[in-house]
Amino acid sequence: MQVPAPFDYARATSVAEALELLERHGEEARLVAGGHSLLPMMKLRLARPDWVVDINDVAELRHITEEPGRLRVGALTRHAELLGSEVVGRLFPIVHDAERVIADPVVRNRGTIGGSLAQADPAEDLTTVCDVLRAEVVIAGRDGERVVAMPEFHRGPYETACAQDEIVTEVRFPVRAGQGSAYEKVERRVGDWAVAAAGAALVLDDGGAITEAAVGLTALGLEGLAVEAAAVLVGQRPDEALFAEAARLAAAASAPVEDGRGPVDYKRHLADELTRRVLRTAAARAGALTAVQGG
Numbered sequence: 400m401q402v403p404a405p406f407d408y409a410r411a412t413s414v415a416e417a418l419e420l421l422e423r424h425g426e427e428a429r430l431v432a433g434g435h436s437l438l439p440m441m442k443l444r445l446a447r448p449d450w451v452v453d454i455n456d457v458a459e460l461r462h463i464t465e466e467p468g469r470l471r472v473g474a475l476t477r478h479a480e481l482l483g484s485e486v487v488g489r490l491f492p493i494v495h496d497a498e499r500v501i502a503d504p505v506v507r508n509r510g511t512i513g514g515s516l517a518q519a520d521p522a523e524d525l526t527t528v529c530d531v532l533r534a535e536v537v538i539a540g541r542d543g544e545r546v547v548a549m550p551e552f553h554r555g556p557y558e559t560a561c562a563q564d565e566i567v568t569e570v571r572f573p574v575r576a577g578q579g580s581a582y583e584k585v586e587r588r589v590g591d592w593a594v595a596a597a598g599a600a601l602v603l604d605d606g607g608a609i610t611e612a613a614v615g616l617t618a619l620g621l622e623g624l625a626v627e628a629a630a631v632l633v634g635q636r637p638d639e640a641l642f643a644e645a646a647r648l649a650a651a652a653s654a655p656v657e658d659g660r661g662p663v664d665y666k667r668h669l670a671d672e673l674t675r676r677v678l679r680t681a682a683a684r685a686g687a688l689t690a691v692q693g694g
């Protein structure tokens with residue numbers, strides 16, 4: 400049986416207390432939220448914190464708050480709470496698409512949005528979702544709060560803008576009229592990490608033209624958004640040929656590696672196919688279904 404190296408444990412009841420504990424215990428302290436990434440890493444001795452600071456009692460980190468023009472989601476919000484939220488599904492169906500295929504109910508009952516984004520696993524689903532929704536991440540530290548846009552927050556595999564002595568407190572999603580969004584993932588078996596996945600968000604004006612577009616890929620070696628794919632969409636009306644071109648550009652921007660989940664050609668094919676599908680769904684959800692030709 401794998402067991403973690405010995406560690407001490409502290410339970411914070413506020414963000415201020417958690418920050419104070421992180422500062423007191425320095426480099427060797429790590430936060431734990433759902434524990435579904437940290438604890439496996441500790442058991443494998445890939446992480447060996449001397450102190451684990453538990454934030455599960457920090458009530459101020461656990462909320463879903465609808466405000467004019469935005470939705471605020473506390474970092475300790477569980478996957479299952481996002482999936483069960485009516486307002487999340489109504490405003491951002493892409494979040495429900497992703498949450499349905501993140502792990503299994505056991506993981507979803509504990510794992511959190513803050514832990515997922517902070518972990519920054521290359522196959523993690525919510526980073527792509529937050530990227531395409533142009534979310535912002537609120538980070539608390541000794542000197543107060545700062546708000547970081549997703550592209551600056553996510554710095555690469557297992558690397559974020561959140562320093563070791565800081566805490567992700569909230570994720571903010573801007574609400575845009577006329578937006579449709581979607582996420583689709585291929586997994587080898589139910590509950591597995593992605594072989595490949597794609598997410599898209601489109602904003603359509605009253606005339607049915609695309610005014611904003613964002614396309615992202617998961618587990619496909621693309622850091623940030625597929626910028627060229629999005630650029631060809633803006634100013635156009637949704638149709639199948641346009642989506643095919645955007646999907647081709649997204650696949651070209653991907654840089655998958657061969658591993659146990661499949662060879663490079665297969666993953667590039669998935670990048671193309673999944674991008675096409677999420678664009679269709681996002682357009683349909685934005686109310687443009689009748690404008691999509693030949694889908």
Ligand SMILES: Cc1cc2nc3c(=O)[nH]c(=O)nc-3n(C[C@H](O)[C@H](O)[C@H](O)COP(=O)(O)OP(=O)(O)OC[C@H]3O[C@@H](n4cnc5c(N)ncnc54)[C@H](O)[C@@H]3O)c2cc1C
Pocket residue numbers: 429430431432433434435436437438474475500501502503506509510511512513514515517518522523524525561565566567568590591592593
């Ligand atoms: C079997 C299994 C299958 C999975 N499948 C998927 C999948 O298909 N897709 C997917 O996206 N994920 C998947 N996951 C990961 C799951 O979504 C976890 O919930 C997630 O990786 C981490 O969230 P957590 O709350 O458990 O974080 P924890 O494990 O508690 O923490 C992870 C890291 O984030 C840090 N951290 C936690 N909270 C904060 C915070 N508020 N501020 C700053 N740092 C913080 C911790 O210090 C640690 O370094 C899977 C996990 C398991 C165990």
